[in-house]
Each structure stands twice: as C-alpha cells, then as structure tokens.
Amino acid sequence: MASELTSHRLPQADEYYYKQTNNHITPRDNEIETGADAGAYFPLQPIEKKLCAYTFGLGIILLFIFVIIFKVL
Amino acid sequence: MTDTSIPARSRSAFLASEDWWAVWLGLFIFALGAGRIGDVDLLGWVPKFGVWMDPVKAVAANSPAFSWLGGAGTVIAAYFFVLLLTTIGAWFMGARIKRFIASFSILYWLTIGANILGNYAYLAATPDKRAAFHITWSLSLGELGFVFALVAGLIIGNFFPSAARFLSVAARPEWYIKTGIVILGANIGIQAISAMSLAGTVIVRGLCAVVEAYLIYWPVVYIIARKFFHFTPEWAAPMASGISICGVAAAIATGSAIRARQIIPAILASVIIVFVAVELLILPFAAAFFLSGEPMVAGSWLGLVVKSDGGAVASGAIADSLIRSQVLEQTGIAYQEGWILMATTTAKVFIDIFIGVWSFILAVVWSVWHLSSRDGVSRPAGSVSKREIWDRFPKFIIGFVGLLAVVFFSGLVRPDLIAGLKAGAGQANLIRTIFFGLCFFSIGLVTNVRKLWHAGLGRVTGVYAVALLGFIIWVGLGISWLFYQGIVPPAI
Numbered sequence: 001m002a003s004e005l006t007s008h009r010l011p012q013a014d015e016y017y018y019k020q021t022n023n024h025i026t027p028r029d030n031e032i033e034t035g036a037d038a039g040a041y042f043p044l045q046p047i048e049k050k051l052c053a054y055t056f057g058l059g060i061i062l063l064f065i066f067v068i069i070f071k072v073l
Numbered sequence: 074m075t076d077t078s079i080p081a082r083s084r085s086a087f088l089a090s091e092d093w094w095a096v097w098l099g100l101f102i103f104a105l106g107a108g109r110i111g112d113v114d115l116l117g118w119v120p121k122f123g124v125w126m127d128p129v130k131a132v133a134a135n136s137p138a139f140s141w142l143g144g145a146g147t148v149i150a151a152y153f154f155v156l157l158l159t160t161i162g163a164w165f166m167g168a169r170i171k172r173f174i175a176s177f178s179i180l181y182w183l184t185i186g187a188n189i190l191g192n193y194a195y196l197a198a199t200p201d202k203r204a205a206f207h208i209t210w211s212l213s214l215g216e217l218g219f220v221f222a223l224v225a226g227l228i229i230g231n232f233f234p235s236a237a238r239f240l241s242v243a244a245r246p247e248w249y250i251k252t253g254i255v256i257l258g259a260n261i262g263i264q265a266i267s268a269m270s271l272a273g274t275v276i277v278r279g280l281c282a283v284v285e286a287y288l289i290y291w292p293v294v295y296i297i298a299r300k301f302f303h304f305t306p307e308w309a310a311p312m313a314s315g316i317s318i319c320g321v322a323a324a325i326a327t328g329s330a331i332r333a334r335q336i337i338p339a340i341l342a343s344v345i346i347v348f349v350a351v352e353l354l355i356l357p358f359a360a361a362f363f364l365s366g367e368p369m370v371a372g373s374w375l376g377l378v379v380k381s382d383g384g385a386v387a388s389g390a391i392a393d394s395l396i397r398s399q400v401l402e403q404t405g406i407a408y409q410e411g412w413i414l415m416a417t418t419t420a421k422v423f424i425d426i427f428i429g430v431w432s433f434i435l436a437v438v439w440s441v442w443h444l445s446s447r448d449g450v451s452r453p454a455g456s457v458s459k460r461e462i463w464d465r466f467p468k469f470i471i472g473f474v475g476l477l478a479v480v481f482f483s484g485l486v487r488p489d490l491i492a493g494l495k496a497g498a499g500q501a502n503l504i505r506t507i508f509f510g511l512c513f514f515s516i517g518l519v520t521n522v523r524k525l526w527h528a529g530l531g532r533v534t535g536v537y538a539v540a541l542l543g544f545i546i547w548v549g550l551g552i553s554w555l556f557y558q559g560i561v562p563p564a565i
Contacts, residue, residue: 013246013247013320013381014091014244014245014247016321016339017245017246017342017346017519018244019339020343021244021519021521022241029340040305041303041304042305044296045442047442048299048444051292052293052295053292056288056289056292056293059284059287059288059292062281062285063555066281066285066556067555070555
C-alpha cells in the first residue's frame with residue numbers, strides 16, 4: 001500500500017471524494033482508525049518540538065524581513 | 074477499504090492523472106482560442122452569460138458570426154464540446170464511461186441553470202446597469218451563479234444520497250478547477266502585459282505570503298493536534314498540512330511523505346471538504362463586506378485561508394465579482410475583472426508548489442527519526458528519492474505557468490499579437506467559467522455535512538475548528554494585510 005502511494009501515480013483528491021460519496025469509508029471505519037490512534041498516543045518528542053520551533057521561528061524572521069523589504073524599498 | 078486508487082486505463086502518468094488532463098484540456102481550449110490571432114474564430118460559438126431580465130437574452134454566442142445559434146444552441150454546442158473533452162479524459166483515468174456521460178450531463182445542465190439564475194438582473198445588475206434593464210433596484214451581487222451551483226450541489230449531496238452517488242462519477246472538483254486554472258493562466262498573461270508592475274507585485278508578494286503562512290500555520294496546527302487533541306505524528310502531520318493551508322491534496326502528499334496509512338488522508342478529506350464548503354459560503358461574502366476597500370488583501374486572504382484548490386479559487390472568483398460590484402456602487406470606480414482572483418490563484422499555485430518541497434522535508438525528517446511510533450521502529454521508513462518531489466509536484470501548474478509565460482512573452486515581443494491573444498484568451502475564459510461552475514457544483518455534491526455529523530470524527534473536527542477559527546483566519550488576514558495593503562486593481 002505504501003509503495004502504491006509513492007509510485008508514479010499518486011491517488012488524487014477526486015478519488016477520495018468519490019470514495020466518501022459512495023460510502024467506502026463508514027463511521028465504523030472512522031471509529032476504529034481514530035480509536036486505534038488514541039491508544040498509540042505518546043507525548044511530543046524533542047525532534048518534533050525542534051521541527052516546529054525552527055519552522056515557526058523561520059516564519060517569524062522571514063516575516064520581518066519581507067515586511068521591511070516591502071515597506072522600505 | 075483503504076484502497077483509494079481507481080485503476081486507470083493508461084499506465085502513463087501523462088494520461089492517467091487529473092493534473093495532466095487539466096493541462097491537456099486547458100492547452101487545447103486555449104489553442105482553439107488562439108485561432109483569433111490568425112482571424113480564425115474557432116470558439117465563437119461558446120456561450121456568453123449575461124445579466125438578464127428577458128430569459129431569451131440570458132445567454133448568447135460570444136461572436137456575432139455565430140448568433141444564428143441562439144442561446145440554446147450555444148449551450149448545447151458547449152455541452153457536446155465539454156462532454157467530449159471530459160469523457161476522453163475520464164476514460165483514460167478509468168471512469169465507467171456510460172455512467173460518466175449520464176452523470177456529467179446532469180451536472181452540466183444543472184450548472185448552466187445555476188449560471189443563468191445567478192445572472193438575473195434583480196440579483197446581479199450593478200447600479201450603472203439598472204437603467205438598461207428598466208429596474209429601480211437590484212442586490213448588485215455580481216454573478217451569483219457559482220453560489221447557486223454550490224448550493225444546488227449541497228442540497229443533492231445532503232438530501233438525495235442516491236442521486237449524489239450516481240452523480241459522483243462526474244463530480245471531480247479538483248480536475249475541473251485545475252482545468253480552469255490552466256485556462257486562467259492565459260488571461261493573467263494578458264493582464265500582466267497591460268499592468269506589468271502590478272502583476273510582478275502580486276506574484277512576488279504572493280510567493281512571500283505563502284512561505285510565511287505555511288511556516289507559521291503548520292507548526293501551530295501540528296502542536297494543537299499533538300498536544301491538545303492527542304493525535305500521533307502519523308495523524309498530526311497530514312492533518313497539519315491539510316488543515317493549515319492546502320486541503321486534501323496536501324494531506325495526501327504529506328501522508329505519502331511520512332508513509333502514513335492511506336486511510337488517514339481519506340478520513341481527513343471528509344472533514345476538510347465540509348469545512349471548505351462552509352468557508353466558501355461565508356468567507357467571500359465576509360471579504361466583500363469587510364475588505365472591499367482592500368481588494369487585493371481580500372484575494373490573498375482567501376487564497377491563504379480556504380483549503381483546496383477548488384475552494385480557494387472559487388472563493389476568489391466570488392469575491393472578485395462581489396467586491397467589484399460593491400466598489401462600483403459605493404465609489405463609482407470600476408476595477409478591472411480578475412485581479413482579485415489573480416491574487417487568490419497566485420497564492421494557491423505557490424501553495425501547491427510548496428506542498429512538494431514541504432513533503433520532501435517531512436519525508437527526510439520522518440525517515441531519519443521514525444516519528445510515526447513511540448519506539449520509532451514499528452513502521453519502515455523507506456528512502457527519500459528526488460523522483461518523489463517530481464511525483465508529488467502538481468502538474469497542472471506547468472500548464473498554468475507555461476500558458477501565462479507564452480501569452481505574456483508573445484505579447485511583449487510581438488505587440489501586434491496582443492489583440493488576437495486577448496480575444497482568444499477571452500473566448501477560452503468563457504469555457505473556464507463553465508469548468509468553474511462544474512467545480513462549484515461538484516464541491517457541493519461531495520460535501521456531506523450530515524454524514525460528517527455521524528462520522529465519529531469529533532477530534533479531527535475539533536482540531537480543524539480550533540485551528541481555523543482561532544488562528545488561521547486571523548494570521549492569514551494579518552499576512553495578507555501586511556503584504557497587500559494599499560494595492561488596488563487597475564480601474565477600467
């Protein structure tokens with residue numbers, strides 16, 4: 001299944017809509033999948049915190065740079 | 074259940090994906106329009122919808138040479154033309170053809186009906202046109218056809234599930250909007266020639282706004298999902314991408330990048346599409362009401378806030394129409410059509426490009442640190458190849474940018490071609506509005522609010538609602554304001 005996702009033809013959004021409309025994913029499926037996830041929860045790992053902090057920090061720094069460029073130049 | 078692929082008839086990606094078919098259809102339609110450069114009128118029969126009091130005058134051929142067709146003749150001709158093109162594409166993409174033709178036909182005629190209804194003078198006429206229609210008042214809501222198409226789709230999707238399932242074969246909002254966006258590339262190219270400086274500003278600032286929004290939205294939504302709603306990284310990453318800015322396409326790309334189970338983006342899609350429809354029904358009107366003095370801020374804001382290509386570009390189209398009508402009524406200034414939509418489209422196109430880059434970064438992080446499970450070993454990480462960036466790249470952007478560049482540089486180098494290009498792009502644009510209408514209708518059709526209510530997805534919906542209402546709308550507005558404040562479209 002995972003290899004299918006990384007093959008030349010990725011599933012496209014319209015296919016997901018089609019599946020939704022035709023009840024291929026039921027409320028029972030939703031419950032099973034999200035319920036299974038609830039049991040597998042673990043707290044934020046340091047690498048996740050780093051990823052989020054660096055991403056957010058870069059966003060803020062670039063925001064200042066862009067604003068200065070657009071307002072001053 | 075988790076198999077989300079529909080077998081295509083062609084093994085070639087060029088013929089098996091909605092992205093490439095959006096490119097082929099968009100280029101073909103513009104190529105027909107470009108016949109005007111050599112005075113060959115190949116799209117003169119395409120229907121042009123106008124504001125009406127007399128239903129007979131609601132639609133007519135765009136070229137006088139084809140006036141003999143009459144209104145009904147033009148929409149029938151357009152029906153066969155669009156049906157033929159989409160059926161060829163759908164066949165290659167694996168659709169059951171007889172059912173596609175049947176459901177597309179219903180979709181098309183309902184969309185045309187919504188288009189005509191939305192142009193009724195009492196609803197659509199701007200103040201300067203009232204006298205021509207011999208009316209003393211009108212709501213000046215611009216072209217409401219798109220909204221009617223959306224509402225019609227919502228009604229069928231939510232109250233007539235059997236009909237919705239029948240029509241779902243042809244309800245392909247992403248394909249239709251991407252085809253429309255490719256065609257839009259030609260129109261933006263023409264507009265850019267006449268206002269090069271403004272077009273450059275919109276493109277540069279659009280790129281910066283997208284980088285900003287993505288970098289700020291994503292980590293916040295990820296933290297909300299992980300820390301406060303207790304999702305695992307396997308759920309939180311596709312959710313952050315899907316909810317924060319890019320919709321279903323981003324959830325799919327991110328899910329693929331981190332090797333999440335296919336069911337995860339599929340479940341997220343059902344939540345995202347409902348929120349898109351709600352955003353589509355509210356935000357363009359909010360933008361028109363609160364931001365009519367800052368039209369480009371409004372356009373960019375919708376691009377940054379409304380998820381999915383279809384939803385965002387559709388919102389931009391509604392806002393473009395509403396704001397121009399409102400400004401004309403309040404100030405007498407008539408803004409050129411399409412610039413607000415251009416700000417929205419620019420944001421969306423850069424977002425789509427950025428999805429690929431971001432997915433690659435996540436793939437690297439996930440493959441090195443095995444974040445999907447607590448012990449980091451339960452799911453094979455797989456390798457990250459450069460090929461995957463290309464695989465995930467939304468190909469319709471090639472058509473959009475290519476057409477924009479060809480039209481822009483052709484007009485720049487050969488000014489004598491501009492008139493023909495403009496006429497051709499204008500004719501292609503009329504077909505673009507049909508594709509937009511089909512997209513709106515399809516969005517409504519696949520949006521099942523009632524199903525979501527019973528879907529047991531409270532936590533996913535919670536993340537979405539908290540992130541959207543508490544953060545994304547306001548940060549998107551702030552970024553758009555900082556980057557676009559004071560910039561207005563050219564007046565006619």
